[in-house]
Amino acid sequence: MDPAPARLAVAVKAQARALGFDACGITDASPPGSAPHFANWLAAGHHGEMAYLARNAARRVDPRKVLPGLRSVVCLAVSYPGDHDNPPPPPALRGVVARYARFTDYHDVLAARLxxxxxxxxxxxxxxxxxxxxxxxxxxxxxxxxxxxxxxxIGKHTNLLGRTLGNWCLLAEILTTVALAPDAPERNRCGTCARCLDACPTRAFVAPFVLDARRCISYLTIEHKGPIPLELRPALGTRIFGCDDCLAACPWNRFARAGRLMREHTRADLAAPDLIELLRLDAAAFKVRFAGTPMARAKRRGLLRNVGVALGNLGDPAALPALRQVAQDPDPLIGEHVRWAIERIEAP
Ligand code: SF4
Ligand code: SF4
Known part of the structure; x- marks a missing residue:
């Protein structure tokens, strides 16, 4: 065997570590075997409004169509602190933000290293x-x-988890024409466990390994642009950006160790934001508050929509004055969710 691919793989992995990545593995250019599973998932409409997934499906299932001459894919992971580092928010008028979003936007953090x-x-x-x-x-x-x-x-919750990374990890990859020695694949280690499936507050799993994104709180609070379906609003609780329940339920987290990189980019102000403060943000203030964070993705209208649902679920009359001020927001999406919250709080 040509020793060069093995030598180059060792060098790339050492450099990845030096740059702050917590894991680096290499695979070859062949298409993933999950293409039929992905096609069935799309055909069932489980991707919701994420039309781009269907648009580029042919390339997505064959990385050689993404980079002609592809020889290797360098897969990278960075782990971020889990619950022990970010305790749950206090029971006040505060929202819950998914753990990955309590940092500077990881796209920016990882881009420079990539x-x-x-x-x-x-x-x-x-x-x-x-x-x-x-x-x-x-x-x-x-x-x-x-x-x-x-x-x-890939666990039954459809996310990647590692034996030492646990579930709290972010992924990136480099497609390259350089031949690198591939690593051995990992096998599924869920066994008979189904904790993540049972933990889902909206019953978003159609079956193990099959997520209906249209019922998933992460999708509904971040990617979804329209109204939150009425029947799912109570299950959102106080989650205003994403959801961690299926990830947090996984027993493999016991063995996880958070890496250094994301910890250095912690944004403590995003751990449990004050819902009333968020409700008062106008467009300019929203931009300033969330610039360079993952939460900017929801935009003001998406986040205030979610805040309305969270306040309605909390049911605390102390929120009513602030809610009434926003009830006639020029954005009808915000107005409708805020009025829903007011009705829920005032309901006998
Ligand atoms: S992120 Fe939350 S809502 Fe989505 S599948 Fe996991 S537990 Fe269910
Ligand atoms: S909670 Fe259990 S079933 Fe779900 S991913 Fe973890 S090990 Fe697999």
Whole structure:
């Protein structure tokens, strides 16, 4: 066997570690075996409004269509602090934010490191080398590739988890024309466990490994642009951006150790935001408050919609004055959710 791919793989992994990535594995260019599963999921409409998933499905199931001449995929993970580092919010008029979002936007944090690692890799590969890096942004089935690269396995909750990474990890990858020695794939280690499926407050799992995004609080509070379905609003509780319940339920978290990188970018002000303060943000104040954070993605209208649901669920009359001020917001989406909250609080 040509010793170069093995030597280059060792060098890339060492550089990834030096840049702050907590795990790095390598897989080859072949299409992931999960293509039929992905096609069935799309056909069932479980992707909701995420139309881009269907639009680029043909490329997504075959990374060779993303980068012609592809030889290897470098899969990377960064783990972020779990519950022990970020205690749950106090029972006041405060919202719950998914743990990954309580940091500077990881896209920005990882992008600089991915650029450096890609330049390093191209330097190893010589003048002909070409590489593309992605952090969430690429048309690739990154969890499947990461499992094949040995980083961890896709749990019944459909996320990647690692034996030492646990569930609190962010993924990125570099597609490259440089040949690197692949790692051994990881196998699923869920066994008979079903804790994540049982933990879901909206019953979003159609079956193990099959998530109906349209019922998932992460989707509803972040990706979904319209009204939150009435029947699901109570189950949102005080979650205003994302949901961690299925991840938190997983017993593999016991073995997880958070890495250094994201900890350095903690945004303590995002752990349990004051719902009344959020309700009072106008468009300009929203931009300032959430610039450079994952929560900017929801935009003011999405976040205030979620805040309305959370305050309605809390049922505390102390929120009524602030809610009444926003009840006629020019954005009808916000107005409708805020009026729903008022009615719920005032209901006998
Ligand atoms: S993130 Fe929350 S709502 Fe979505 S599947 Fe997991 S537990 Fe259910
Ligand atoms: S909670 Fe259990 S079933 Fe779900 S991903 Fe973890 S090990 Fe698998």
């Amino acid at each position: 650029r450096d690692l890609t330049a390093f890799l191209n330097g190893l590969g010589g003048a002909e080398a070409r590489s593309l890096w992605y952090v969430d942004t690429g048309p690739v089935l990154e969890r499947d590739l990461a499992q094949r690269a040995g980083l961890g396995f």
